[in-house]
Every structure is written in structure tokens, then in C-alpha cells.
Amino acid sequence: MDRWWPDGTETGSRLWQGIVGIVATGCVLGVAQNALVRHGAPTAGLAWKYTPPTLATLEDVVAKSDAQPGGSTPLPPDMNDPLQIGGSATSGVPDIPDVGRPIQIQISKVKAFFDAKAATIVDAREPAEYAEGHIPGAINLPYDQVVTDPGRLEDFDPKGKPIIVYCGGGTCELSMNLGFSLVNAGKKKVLVYMGGWPEWSTSGYAIAKGATPEGA
């Protein structure tokens, strides 16, 4: 006996029928399931059309918290007076509100935090990229390692400072993902520097090379 199960003869058009049938059934079931889930709870399903997540900017968040009823509405800071820039008169770094999600931050603010050593800077890239060059003092916390070992998030201690996450720039998935992971792990005041390493390294600011935060 050559075989002990029904194999059928799947050749030619019968094979194609099967292939098309599997793909079509899968598509119909997938679309139907998603439609049903979304019908029950829109947030449980996926929107048909993907829109990339965007992060609120620090300016948005500060403006919103100021606009809340009962909140004080300070006059815009006088940029010529260094004592008034941002919220903290002594160091020149802005106060970061605790909003429970990552906030986008621009290079000028990153530099202010960097100069004042007022933030814990985190490099989300791979160790090899980190060793080639990073922002001095930045801690290497590769997102890929966080995915496989969530304990690294628990062990990460920002020492009470805001956390600035950066990576290789572009659309910056690593920083975004790590930013959300940090917030989910209960960390406060998580900032994402979208410009990342390409912008910082071409801005003429200090860089460090090697596997340690301060450089080899």
C-alpha cells in the first residue's frame, strides 16, 4: 500500500482552486472577525487603514496642562531672559509634566537637559551602534533586548530624572517602542528625541565612543 490517507489528486486547476479557496476564505474570515470585534468595541479591533502613531510634543502637553480650568496661565517666557526660559530658572530645563505617555522633544531641549545633567538619556539602538558613537552619558538599553528580557526595564533606574530616549532617527520605531515600554513599566516623564543620533552627531555637540556611557 503506497499511502494510508486520502491525498486526493491535487494538480492543475484543482490545486489552484484550493490555493485561491484558502486565501479567499482567510481574507473573508479575517475581515469578518475584525468587523465583528470593532462592532463590539472599536478599540479592540484594527482600523482598516493604518495611521502611524504620533507623539504629542512637549509644547502641546504644556499648553494643554496650562489651559486646564483652574490652572495658572503664565505669560510666555521672555527668551532674552535666561531666568525665565522653561520652568526651572536655575538649570534652564523645562519642567516635564507627568502625562502617562511618551512626549516628543526637540534637540534644543535635549541639549539643555544634557548640559544640566537633568535627565537620564537612553540609547535604544544595538550595542554595536552604541559603541560606534552615542550621546555622552547615555545608557544603552537596546529595544530588541527589552523585548526578549522585560526584566531589563524593571532594572532600569532613571534616578528620579526625566528619561530621554533616542535611536537612529528617521521614523524612530526603536525610541517610540522603548518609550511606550518604559511608560508601561511604570516609568515617569518619558521623552522621545525623534532626531536621534543622526541629528545629534551632525550638530557639533559632544559625542562619546565605546561601550560605556562616558566612552572608552
Next chain:
Amino acid sequence: MSALPAFLLHPTARRAAQIVAGLIFLASALAKIADLSAFAGSIHNFHLEPFVPMAATNLLAITIPWIELIAGLALVGGVRPRAGAVVYTVLLAVFTIGVISAMARGLSFDCGCFGKAGAGPVGAKKLAENLVMIAVGVIAAVERR
């Protein structure tokens, strides 16, 4: 298919390969269906914009796991197993092209291949895994002459 050794063309080898391939796809389909948004995020990480409009990545995320599920059922159940094996092999080949192109562009992220359970970064190891799984698919698909 004289390129394959004779024992791989034996009907029992083919049936075994079909069951293995089917179980792989069932596991991967169920993991993805359980967390569709994570899978959508994974697809997005591949940055397929040059080939697939970004807006369509969610549609892929919605349909691919169910195609995997049906193909997996066909393979394990032995109903139209050859069609299932062809779908399995073609899908895996597409995934593998995605992995290679991500590696070539220096992208590094968790591939989301088996939902969160089988999380592993895109890289040489993932590529090797995929090639082995494609080999299983080829054995499952070849028709004995």
C-alpha cells in the same frame, strides 16, 4: 523533483512535513490573532512603504493570520494539503524576503513572526529558521511522480 533525495519524496515524509508545517502555521496564526495590533506593529516595522502603501499594512495584519489558520488546518487535516503547502511556502517566502530586505536596510526589531511568544529580532537566526521552514513546505508540496 529529482533534486530531492528519494526518502523525502516518500508519501509518509510528505504527510509528516504537511503536519509539521500545518502545526507551525496554526501556532503562528493563533498567536497573531490573539494580538492583532502587535502584529500590525510588526508589519509596520518592516517599512514596506516602497512596496505596500502604509495604509494597507493593517489589512495585511487582519487577513494574513486567518490565511495562515486555514492553510494550517488544511495541512494538518489533510484536506487539500498540497494547496495548503503551496500557500504556506509562498507566505514564508514572502516573509523571508521581508526579513532579508530588513536586514539589508539595517533595520533591527522584533519580527513578530509568532506573535509575542516567539519574539526574536530580525537577523541571521530568523533567516535560518525561515529557510528550514520553507524546506519543510517544499517537501510538503511536491507531488510524487
